[in-house]
Amino acid sequence: MEKEITCIGCPMGCSITADIGKDGKINSLSGYSCGVGKKYAYGELTLPKRMVTSLVYVRGTNKPLPVKTSAPITKSKIPECLGAIRSVSVTAPVRVGDIIIKNVLGEDADIVATGEII
Numbered sequence: 001m002e003k004e005i006t007c008i009g010c011p012m013g014c015s016i017t018a019d020i021g022k023d024g025k026i027n028s029l030s031g032y033s034c035g036v037g038k039k040y041a042y043g044e045l046t047l048p049k050r051m052v053t054s055l056v057y058v059r060g061t062n063k064p065l066p067v068k069t070s071a072p073i074t075k076s077k078i079p080e081c082l083g084a085i086r087s088v089s090v091t092a093p094v095r096v097g098d099i100i101i102k103n104v105l106g107e108d109a110d111i112v113a114t115g116e117i118i
Protein backbone atom coordinates (compact mmCIF):
# COMPACT_ATOMS: atom_id res chain seq x y z
CA MET A 1 0.00 0.00 0.00
CA GLU A 2 1.24 3.47 -0.85
CA LYS A 3 0.64 6.45 1.38
CA GLU A 4 1.46 10.07 0.56
CA ILE A 5 2.26 12.74 3.12
CA THR A 6 3.46 16.31 2.73
CA CYS A 7 6.57 17.27 4.65
CA ILE A 8 6.15 20.36 6.82
CA GLY A 9 9.86 20.73 7.51
CA CYS A 10 10.22 23.78 5.27
CA PRO A 11 8.19 25.78 2.70
CA MET A 12 9.11 23.39 -0.16
CA GLY A 13 6.46 20.99 1.11
CA CYS A 14 7.90 17.88 -0.51
CA SER A 15 5.41 15.12 -1.24
CA ILE A 16 6.72 11.93 0.31
CA THR A 17 5.48 8.52 -0.72
CA ALA A 18 5.69 5.59 1.65
CA ASP A 19 5.42 1.99 0.56
CA ILE A 20 3.84 0.19 3.51
CA GLY A 21 3.76 -3.59 3.69
CA LYS A 22 0.82 -5.73 4.80
CA ASP A 23 2.48 -6.03 8.19
CA GLY A 24 2.26 -2.23 8.57
CA LYS A 25 6.01 -1.76 8.30
CA ILE A 26 7.52 0.91 6.06
CA ASN A 27 9.29 -0.77 3.15
CA SER A 28 10.55 2.42 1.54
CA LEU A 29 10.20 6.19 1.46
CA SER A 30 10.68 8.41 -1.58
CA GLY A 31 10.16 12.02 -2.55
CA TYR A 32 11.95 13.71 0.34
CA SER A 33 14.75 16.12 -0.46
CA CYS A 34 16.64 15.94 2.80
CA GLY A 35 17.04 14.01 6.03
CA VAL A 36 14.53 16.22 7.82
CA GLY A 37 11.81 15.00 5.50
CA LYS A 38 12.82 11.37 5.86
CA LYS A 39 12.73 11.65 9.66
CA TYR A 40 9.42 13.55 9.57
CA ALA A 41 7.77 10.95 7.33
CA TYR A 42 9.01 8.05 9.43
CA GLY A 43 7.69 9.75 12.59
CA GLU A 44 4.33 10.59 11.02
CA LEU A 45 3.84 7.03 9.87
CA THR A 46 4.94 5.34 13.08
CA LEU A 47 4.31 7.63 16.07
CA PRO A 48 2.96 11.06 15.03
CA LYS A 49 3.71 13.91 17.42
CA ARG A 50 2.47 17.47 17.70
CA MET A 51 3.21 20.63 19.64
CA VAL A 52 0.33 21.65 21.91
CA THR A 53 -0.66 25.22 22.76
CA SER A 54 -3.28 26.23 25.27
CA LEU A 55 -4.12 28.63 28.10
CA VAL A 56 -3.76 28.28 31.87
CA TYR A 57 -5.95 29.93 34.47
CA VAL A 58 -4.18 32.65 36.48
CA ARG A 59 -5.52 33.04 40.01
CA GLY A 60 -6.63 36.57 40.85
CA THR A 61 -7.03 37.77 37.26
CA ASN A 62 -9.23 37.12 34.24
CA LYS A 63 -6.21 37.13 31.91
CA PRO A 64 -5.12 33.59 30.96
CA LEU A 65 -1.50 32.54 30.57
CA PRO A 66 -0.54 31.20 27.12
CA VAL A 67 1.47 27.97 27.30
CA LYS A 68 2.91 25.36 24.95
CA THR A 69 4.73 22.08 25.09
CA SER A 70 8.51 22.41 25.02
CA ALA A 71 8.64 19.58 22.45
CA PRO A 72 6.13 17.65 20.36
CA ILE A 73 4.12 15.02 22.24
CA THR A 74 2.38 11.88 20.99
CA LYS A 75 -0.65 12.99 18.96
CA SER A 76 -3.01 10.52 20.63
CA LYS A 77 -2.16 12.01 24.04
CA ILE A 78 -3.24 15.57 23.13
CA PRO A 79 -6.69 15.34 24.81
CA GLU A 80 -5.08 14.03 28.01
CA CYS A 81 -2.47 16.78 27.82
CA LEU A 82 -5.16 19.45 27.46
CA GLY A 83 -6.88 17.94 30.50
CA ALA A 84 -3.66 18.20 32.50
CA ILE A 85 -3.30 21.84 31.44
CA ARG A 86 -6.91 22.57 32.42
CA SER A 87 -6.32 21.08 35.86
CA VAL A 88 -3.61 23.56 36.88
CA SER A 89 -3.61 27.24 37.75
CA VAL A 90 -0.79 29.66 38.45
CA THR A 91 -0.21 32.80 40.47
CA ALA A 92 1.63 35.85 39.15
CA PRO A 93 4.40 36.56 38.53
CA VAL A 94 5.05 34.16 35.67
CA ARG A 95 7.83 34.73 33.12
CA VAL A 96 8.24 33.44 29.56
CA GLY A 97 9.83 29.99 29.74
CA ASP A 98 8.68 29.19 33.28
CA ILE A 99 7.76 25.51 33.58
CA ILE A 100 4.10 25.10 34.46
CA ILE A 101 3.98 21.27 34.27
CA LYS A 102 7.21 19.26 34.30
CA ASN A 103 7.44 16.20 32.02
CA VAL A 104 3.75 16.21 31.13
CA LEU A 105 2.34 12.66 30.82
CA GLY A 106 5.89 11.31 30.79
CA GLU A 107 6.32 12.62 27.24
CA ASP A 108 9.75 14.21 27.79
CA ALA A 109 8.15 17.63 27.30
CA ASP A 110 7.24 20.35 29.76
CA ILE A 111 4.34 22.77 29.62
CA VAL A 112 6.03 26.17 29.53
CA ALA A 113 4.76 29.74 29.67
CA THR A 114 4.87 31.66 26.40
CA GLY A 115 3.65 34.89 27.95
CA GLU A 116 4.20 36.95 31.07
CA ILE A 117 1.88 37.67 33.95
CA ILE A 118 3.39 40.30 36.24
Ligand code: SF4
Nearest residue numbers: 007009010014033037
Ligand atom coordinates in the same frame (compact mmCIF):
# COMPACT_ATOMS: atom_id res chain seq x y z
S1 SF4 B 1 11.98 16.99 2.72
FE1 SF4 B 1 13.45 18.60 3.31
S2 SF4 B 1 13.34 20.05 1.59
FE2 SF4 B 1 11.47 18.78 1.46
S3 SF4 B 1 9.87 19.89 2.63
FE3 SF4 B 1 10.88 18.46 4.04
S4 SF4 B 1 12.48 19.67 5.05
FE4 SF4 B 1 11.87 20.77 3.18
